[in-house]
Amino acid sequence: MFDASSRPEKPPVPAREPGVRVWPVGSLLRAIADSLEARFNPVAVQGEITGFSRAASGHCYFSLKDEQGQVRCAMFRRAASLLDFAPRDGQLVELRGRLGVYEPRGELQLVVESMRQAGQGNLFEQFLVLKAKLEAEGLFDAGRKRALPMLPRAIGVVTSLGAAALHDVVSALQRRVPHIPVVIYPASVQGGQAAGELREALLKAYRRDEVDVLLLVRGGGAMEDLWAFNDEQLARTIVSSPVPVISGVGHETDFTIADFCADVRAPTPTAAAELCAQPQTVWLDTLGLVLQRMQRAVDRQLQSHAQRLDWAADRVSRPSHLVTRQQARLAGLAQNLRHAMRSALTHETLRVQALGAELPREVAGSLQHSRQRVERAQLRLELLDPKLVLQRGYAWLADMQGHPITRARATHPGQAVRATLADGEVDLTVSAPRLI
Numbered sequence: 001m002f003d004a005s006s007r008p009e010k011p012p013v014p015a016r017e018p019g020v021r022v023w024p025v026g027s028l029l030r031a032i033a034d035s036l037e038a039r040f041n042p043v044a045v046q047g048e049i050t051g052f053s054r055a056a057s058g059h060c061y062f063s064l065k066d067e068q069g070q071v072r073c074a075m076f077r078r079a080a081s082l083l084d085f086a087p088r089d090g091q092l093v094e095l096r097g098r099l100g101v102y103e104p105r106g107e108l109q110l111v112v113e114s115m116r117q118a119g120q121g122n123l124f125e126q127f128l129v130l131k132a133k134l135e136a137e138g139l140f141d142a143g144r145k146r147a148l149p150m151l152p153r154a155i156g157v158v159t160s161l162g163a164a165a166l167h168d169v170v171s172a173l174q175r176r177v178p179h180i181p182v183v184i185y186p187a188s189v190q191g192g193q194a195a196g197e198l199r200e201a202l203l204k205a206y207r208r209d210e211v212d213v214l215l216l217v218r219g220g221g222a223m224e225d226l227w228a229f230n231d232e233q234l235a236r237t238i239v240s241s242p243v244p245v246i247s248g249v250g251h252e253t254d255f256t257i258a259d260f261c262a263d264v265r266a267p268t269p270t271a272a273a274e275l276c277a278q279p280q281t282v283w284l285d286t287l288g289l290v291l292q293r294m295q296r297a298v299d300r301q302l303q304s305h306a307q308r309l310d311w312a313a314d315r316v317s318r319p320s321h322l323v324t325r326q327q328a329r330l331a332g333l334a335q336n337l338r339h340a341m342r343s344a345l346t347h348e349t350l351r352v353q354a355l356g357a358e359l360p361r362e363v364a365g366s367l368q369h370s371r372q373r374v375e376r377a378q379l380r381l382e383l384l385d386p387k388l389v390l391q392r393g394y395a396w397l398a399d400m401q402g403h404p405i406t407r408a409r410a411t412h413p414g415q416a417v418r419a420t421l422a423d424g425e426v427d428l429t430v431s432a433p434r435l436i
Contacts, residue, residue, distance in 0.1 A: 025106075026103065029101045029103045029106060030101075030103070032101050033100050033101040033103075036099045036100060036101070037098070037099075037100070040099050041098040041099055042096060042097065042098055042113075043096070043097065043098065043099055043110070044094065044095065044096045045064060045071070045094070045095050045110065046066075046092070046093070046094045046095070046118055047064040047065050047066045047070070047071075047092070047093070047095075048064070048065055048066065048089075048090055048091065048092055048093075048123070048124075049062050049063075049064065049087055049088065049089055049090065049091045049093055050062065050063050050064075050065050050070070050089055050090070050222040050223060050224060051063050051089070051221075051222040052087050052088060052089055052222075054080070057077060058076075058077030058080055058081065059074065059075065059076050059077050059080065060074070060075040060076075060080045060087070060112075061073070061074055061075075062075075062087070063222075064093070064095060064110070071108060071109075071110050072102075072107055072108065072109050072110070073095065073097075073109070073110045073111075073112050074102075074109060074110070074111055074112065075097075075111075075112040075115065076111070079112060079113050079114065079115075082114070083115060085117060087115065088124075088223075089123075089124075089222050089223030089224075090123040090124030090127065090223040091117065091124060092117070092118045092124075093115050093116065093117055093118055094115070094116050094117075094118040095110065095112050095114070095115050096112070096113055096114045096115075097110050097111050097112040097113045097114070098110070098111050098113070099111075123223050123224065123227065124223070126230075127223075127230055127257070130230065130232055130235075130257060131257060131260065133232075134232070134235055134257065134260070134261070135260070139235060139236070139239050139260070139261050140260045140261065144239070145244075145262075145263040145264070146244045146263050147244070147263075148213060148244050148246070148263070148264060148275065148276060148277075149212045149213055149244070149277075150277075150278060151180075151277065151278065152180060152211065152212035152213045152276065152277055153180075153181075153211070153212050154180060154181040154182070154183055154210055154211040154212065155173060155177075155180055155181070155182050155183070155211055155212075155213055155214075155215065155276055155277065156182075156183045156184075156185060156205045156210075156211035156213070156214040156215065156243075157169055157170070157182060157183070157184050157185065157214075157215045157217065158185045158187055158198060158201045158202060158205065158214060158215065158216045158217070159184075159186070159187070159189055159215075159216070159217045159218060159269075160186065160187065160188055160189045160190075160218075161184070161186045163189055163217075163218060163219060164219050165189075165217045165218050165219045165248070165269035166184070166217070168219075168268075168269050168270045168273070169215060169217055169248075169269050169270065169272065169273040170182065172270050172273035172274055173273050173276075173277075176273070176274065176277070177277045177278075180277055183205075183210060183211055185201040185202070185204055185205050186201065187200065187201035188228075189218040189228060189229075190218075190221070190225050190226075190228060191228070194228035195228040195229075195231035195233070195234050198216070198228060198229075198231075198234055199231075199233055199234050199237045202214070202216075202234075202237050202238065202241065203237065206240075206241065206242055209242070211243065212243055212244075213243055213244050213245075213246065213276050213277070214241065214243055214244070214245045214246070215245075215246050215248060215269075215272045215273065215276060216229075216238070216245060216246070216247050216248070216249065216258060216262065217247075217248040217249065217269035217272055218248075218249045218250065218269070219250070219269065220250045220251040220254060221250065226249060226250050226254060226256055229247075229249050229256035229257065229258040229259075230256050230257045230258070231257070232257075234257075234258060235257045235258065235260075235261045236261075238258060238261040238262055239261050241263075244263040244264065245261075245262045245263050245264075246262060246263065246264045246265075246266055246272045246275055246276055247259045247261075247262035247264070247265050247266065247272070248265075248266035248267075248268055248269040248270075248271060248272025248273075249269075250268075251267070251268060252267035252268065387422060390420070390421060390422040391422045395419040395420060395421050395426075396419065396420035397417055397418075397419050397420075398417065398418055398420070399415070399416075399417055399418070400416050400417070400418060405417060408433040408434065408435055408436075409433065409435060411430045411433045412430065412433070413430055413431060413432050413433070414429060414430065415429070415430040416428070416429055416430075417429075417430060
């Protein structure tokens with residue numbers, strides 16, 4: 001039989017407090033929305049944009065924040081099409097719209113009807129100040145940046161091990177260059193410690209010297225999420241890299257200081273992986289083309305040698321023809337030699353005869369010329385004979401030792417001198433020299 005005493009007891013139902021209304025969730029959210037509509041709308045609010053994105057439909061979604069908090073915002077395509085500027089993270093704007101509750105998630109939401117610029121946000125102002133400082137120092141100069149290697153021995157990747165960007169980069173490299181090793185240097189890519197870890201990862205890669213190019217990558221996000229890549233010390237570390245650095249941070253519209261300092265800026269992490277090396281298929285196609293050219297060159301050489309071999313075989317197979325040709329060649333050479341010897345002998349005979357006829361005439365002419373030269377020399381010698389001068393009344397004056405006296409001042413009274421005349425000598429005594 002069933003024992004009623006063994007029946008389990010039901011938990012007591014708490015008593016509802018009197019006057020407390022129990023709301024269904026949907027009704028509560030609609031009531032909150034009505035209260036917001038009645039108390040606040042329309043509303044104008046100012047703050048910095050963060051997490052801005054534009055959907056394919058043309059709607060824009062972002063958050064507006066300041067030091068005390070933030071609110072989710074939605075700007076539908078019609079209102080977004082009226083904008084006269086491109087909103088970006090960190091920008092200070094003034095919004096006008098209506099507060100409401102997005103019921104599927106129970107979130108407070110501002111539906112933006114208009115947006116205008118209200119100045120630059122704090123983060124963006126810091127970004128611009130640092131950018132201007134580093135640019136003035138020359139860290140962004142195009143002349144400093146290096147070309148990427150065509151075929152790196154290894155590729156380094158600096159990013160977080162848990163980042164989606166790492167998967168994208170590794171997948172792209174495995175697809176394009178599976179033959180090149182990839183070395184990962186892990187570091188945080190978001191948060192207060194991220195900039196320091198990124199610097200340490202880069203310095204580690206520099207010390208190990210095992211890669212020829214470095215990829216610094218991270219997926220997209222708000223300006224706050226990418227702020228680690230706007231660190232001044234990280235920028236200087238990138239500039240000091242001994243190998244080219246490719247920056248692939250965020251999406252195509254995101255720009256960081258690291259992008260300006262890197263040797264190459266890629267719009268996405270996947271694009272960075274595609275830039276760092278030529279695809280394996282390109283090298284394989286090039287090798288295939290080189291192989292075809294080598295094969296054609298080898299074929300041409302083989303054909304040329306085959307033709308020479310056929311010609312040599314043809315000559316060896318008929319040696320009698322070769323002997324006949326050599327005999328005919330020798331006979332021709334012998335005939336040419338005999339003719340040359342006869343011609344040379346005839347030429348020399350004529351030359352000797354001509355010399356024999358010319359020799360007496362040449363000898364007579366030479367003797368006549370020599371006699372004339374002797375006569376001319378004799379005449380010159382006779383003209384130089386001092387006796388001819390003495391015959392004209394001149395005398396040769398010398399002292400008693402035979403030294404010639406050519407000047408009157410070289411004599412003195414009473415000096416004995418000797419005068420040579422045409423027919424003899426006379427001894428004289430100087431009475432008194434007279435100078436002219």
